[in-house]
Amino acid sequence: xxxxxxxxxxxxxxxxxxxxxxxxxxxxxxxxxxxxxxxxxxxxxxxxxxxxxxxxxxxxxxxxxxxxxxxxxxxxxxxxxxxxxxxxxxxxxxxxxxxxxxxxxxxxxxxxxxxxxxxxxxxxxxxxxxxxxxxxxxxxxxxxxxxxxxxxxxxxxxxxxxxxxxxxxxxxxxxxxxxxxxxxxxxxxxxxxxxxxxxxxxxxxxxxxxxxxxxxxxxxxxxxxxxxxxxxxxxxxxxxxxxxxxxxxxxxx
Numbered sequence: 234x235x236x237x238x239x240x241x242x243x244x245x246x247x248x249x250x251x252x253x254x255x256x257x258x259x260x261x262x263x264x265x266x267x268x269x270x271x272x273x274x275x276x277x278x279x280x281x282x283x284x285x286x287x288x289x290x291x292x293x294x295x296x297x298x299x300x301x302x303x304x305x306x307x308x309x310x311x312x313x314x315x316x317x318x319x320x321x322x323x324x325x326x327x328x329x330x331x332x333x334x335x336x337x338x339x340x341x342x343x344x345x346x347x348x349x350x351x352x353x354x355x356x357x358x359x360x361x362x363x364x365x366x367x368x369x370x371x372x373x374x375x376x377x378x379x380x381x382x383x384x385x386x387x388x389x390x391x392x393x394x395x396x397x398x399x400x401x402x403x404x405x406x407x408x409x410x411x412x413x414x415x416x417x418x419x420x421x422x423x424x425x426x427x428x429x430x431x432x433x434x435x436x437x438x439x440x441x442x443x444x445x446x447x448x449x450x451x452x453x454x455x456x457x458x459x460x461x462x463x464x465x466x467x468x469x470x471x472x473x474x475x476x477x478x479x480x481x482x483x484x485x486x
Contacts, residue, residue, distance in 0.1 A: 279356075279363035288315030292372060302328045303439060305373040306344060313346065320357035323349040328440070330476055331378035333456040340459065340476050343376035350382045391460035391475045393446075396426040409466035412436030412444045415473045419464055429458060432480060442473045449480040 283289040289312035300308065309326040317324045329345035351358050361379065370377050400422030407418045413436045420434045423446070430450040437443030448455050458477035463470055 279359040281364045281367055282316055282319060282357075282360040283312070283364040283368070286312065286315040286319055288312045292368070296373075300373050300375075302342060302344070302375055305375050309344065309372060316361070320360065322351045322355075322357045322361075324361075329378070329474075330459060331376045333459045333477070340478065341376060342476075343378060344372055346377060346379045348379060348381050353381065389461050391462050392454065392457035393423050393426075393429060393431075393475055394460075394462045396429060397422050397462055397464055400425075406465055406467045408468050409442075409464065409471045409473075410468065411441055412473065414466075415442070415444055415464070415471070418466070429454065431458070437474070437476055440474060442471065444473055444475050446475055446477045447480055447482070448477055452479065455479050 283292055291308070292312065306326050306328050313324040313326050316322070325347045327345045327347065328342065330340050331343035331345065332341040346361070348358065348361070358379075365372075365377055365379070397419055400419070407414065409415050409418060416434045416436065423429060423434065424431050428450070429448060431446050431448045433447040435445045435447075437445050446458055448458060450458075455477045458475055461472050461474050463472045465471075
C-alpha cells in the first residue's frame with residue numbers, strides 16, 4: 234500500500250472516530266438535559282398529599298357508619314395540621330356551606346378547608362386540589378370546598394348586613410349568645426326589608442351562632458343572603474352566619 238493510501242485511510246479512521254466521539258457527547262448531553270427536564274416535571278406534578286401524610290391515613294379507611302359533619306371536622310384537624318407541616322400552608326377545616334341554595338336544591342353544608350393566603354398556583358395548593366379530586370371532593374362522606382383568604386373575604390358578608398346597619402328597631406343592646414338570641418333582637422330588621430323578602434328565620438341546627446332564612450326573593454338575592462353579619466350586643470360585637478333557602482323549601486329543624 235502506498236504512503237498516500239495509508240494517509241487517506243488514517244484520515245478516514247480518525248474522522249470516523251471523531252464523529253463517533255461527537256455523537257456520544259451529544260447523546261450524553263441530551264440525556265443530562267432529559268433528566269433535568271424530567272426532574273423539574275416531577276417536582277411540578279401534583280401529588281396525593283393526603284395519602285402521603287401519616288395523619289391523614291384514616292381518610293381512606295372503610296367505616297361502618299356515616300360520621301356527622303361536626304365529627305368529620307373534628308377528625309380532620311390533625312390531618313390538616315400534618316398537611317400544613319408538609320406544605321408550609323396553614324390549613325384549617327370547618328363546617329360550612331359548600332354550595333348556596335338554588336331553585337333546584339337547598340344550600341349544601343360540608344367541610345370548608347381554609348388555606349390562608351396560599352397562592353393558587355403553589356405546589357401546596359396543586360397537591361391539595363389533586364388529593365381532593367382523587368376523592369371526588371369528599372372527605373369522610375361530606376362534600377369539600379377549598380377557600381383561600383381572598384375568597385373568604387369576598388364570600389363572608391351577607392346581603393342582610395345593610396338591613397341591620399340601617400335598622401332602627403333595636404335601641405337597647407341585648408346579650409347575643411345564640412341564633413335564637415339574634416332573631417329575637419334583630420330578626421325584624423331582616424324580615425321587614427322588602428328587598429330581601431325573608432319570610433322566616435330559625436336558629437340553625439348544630440351551629441350556636443347560626444340562623445336559617447327562608448326567602449321568596451330571586452335566586453340571586455337568596456344566594457347573596459348567605460354569609461355572615463356582625464351586630465353590636467351587650468357582650469360586644471357578635472358575628473352570626475346566615476344560611477338562606479328559597480321559599481320552595483321547608484327549613485330543616
